[in-house]
Amino acid sequence: MINRRYMAALFFGVLLLLSTFAGIFNWFQGLGGTGEHADVYDKLFTLYWGLGSAITLGIFLWFFWMLSTTQDEEPGDVAKLGVIPIERGDKKVAYAISIVITLFLLLLSSVTFDSIDFFEKHEQYETDESFTIKVTGYQYYWKYQYPNGIEYTSVENEPLRIPVDVPIVFEVTSGDVFHSFALPEHRIKIDALPSRANTGWIHAEETGLYPVRCFELCGDDHAIMMGELLVMEKVEFDTWYSGEVDA
Numbered sequence: 168m169i170n171r172r173y174m175a176a177l178f179f180g181v182l183l184l185l186s187t188f189a190g191i192f193n194w195f196q197g198l199g200g201t202g203e204h205a206d207v208y209d210k211l212f213t214l215y216w217g218l219g220s221a222i223t224l225g226i227f228l229w230f231f232w233m234l235s236t237t238q239d240e241e242p243g244d245v246a247k248l249g250v251i252p253i254e255r256g257d258k259k260v261a262y263a264i265s266i267v268i269t270l271f272l273l274l275l276s277s278v279t280f281d282s283i284d285f286f287e288k289h290e291q292y293e294t295d296e297s298f299t300i301k302v303t304g305y306q307y308y309w310k311y312q313y314p315n316g317i318e319y320t321s322v323e324n325e326p327l328r329i330p331v332d333v334p335i336v337f338e339v340t341s342g343d344v345f346h347s348f349a350l351p352e353h354r355i356k357i358d359a360l361p362s363r364a365n366t367g368w369i370h371a372e373e374t375g376l377y378p379v380r381c382f383e384l385c386g387d388d389h390a391i392m393m394g395e396l397l398v399m400e401k402v403e404f405d406t407w408y409s410g411e412v413d414a
């Protein structure tokens with residue numbers, strides 16, 4: 168006989184687990200995010216989440232099936248020390264599960280490697296209007312250097328300015344210790360290491376003011392190593408960039 172209390176506990180356990188999955192999905196959707204990178208992360212997250220949920224559901228359905236069938240088939244089938252339990256299951260099912268898992272892993276690797284390419288191979292996504300901003304981390308501020316010579320730091324309470332709808336590349340390094348240049352809303356984080364340049368890029372699709380943060384514990388005032396990113400209309404940006412308006 169199946170113990171109904173165990174079954175009920177298990178049922179509610181699964182329900183709880185699945186609502187946790189739903190909660191995680193809901194939490195991720197509430198994280199915001201903007202620009203092309205956010206879309207790529209959304210897809211990646213949804214795929215991992217979806218496959219994870221499907222596998223969880225599958226395992227628990229199988230679990231229920233085992234619980235609800237086995238004992239009825241074999242009354243008195245009690246595990247005894249030293250006695251091999253009766254064989255059950257099916258080789259075909261085992262092969263099918265192995266194939267499904269392999270397909271899952273192939274799909275995950277393919278999408279993951281495509282995403283890594285997207286994050287790293289900025290040359291493929293740059294347009295004629297694209298340019299590179301050099302970003303240097305210092306305790307506890309960022310220095311920005313534009314190709315035309317404009318240069319300032321986040322201490323001056325100046326936001327990092329970029330035009331909307333133009334892929335922008337950041338070449339990031341550090342003038343002292345390890346930092347990490349992060350634009351959380353645009354979903355990038357680039358390690359800022361002394362005597363080394365790391366690159367990353369974003370494609371901002373909406374104008375507005377967004378946070379710039381340091382994502383590497385870099386000293387006492389790490390927490391206040393903040394700045395802002397101002398995504399501007401192209402015309403406004405050009406006016407500022409050409410020096411016609413004092414920022």
Ligand SMILES: [Cu+2]
Binds near residue numbers: 305346382
């Ligand atoms: Cu820092």
